[in-house]
């Protein structure tokens with residue numbers, strides 16, 4: 251039995267990336283572009299894994315999520331060009347805007363792409379996905395069914411070890427793979 255993956259994402263690029271990543275015989279990828287179709291397909295095929303765009307159009311997140319075992323959200327971020335990567339000074343204003351204490355984070359190494367012919371002067375080359383994976387434990391599922399407020403749900407998920415989209419994006423910055431400016435473009439400050 252192949253692992254069934256339901257991808258609910260309106261971006262054709264992401265659909266292509268996921269189809270490429272799971273192109274083997276052991277996987278079966280089904281792509282849908284809106285919430286209503288995602289929900290009906292989730293009930294029809296009973297997928298093993300669901301990848302869902304959190305900004306999906308036409309979705310009632312609660313009824314959707316209660317039909318699932320787990321939820322993975324992802325964003326594509328541009329990677330720093332390896333040809334022109336260089337160390338950069340911390341920008342206190344940018345740190346603060348990014349929800350990071352300049353006192354605490356100002357001293358560490360930050361990286362950026364200077365811009366070169368390989369990246370057409372942008373400083374970025376290639377993309378990678380940052381992800382948030384939420385395992386729907388009985389406790390979380392019950393909270394969703396009871397329609398408990400989102401902050402309460404988030405707190406419970408974090409207590410159970412959820413790594414948020416923002417945290418996994420920050421981790422990519424700390425590894426020197428991308429920049430704060432880039433992740434601020436695609437994820438929110440927690």
Ligand SMILES: [Zn+2]
Pocket residue numbers: 331332333334335363364365366367368369370371373374375
């Ligand atoms: Zn470059």
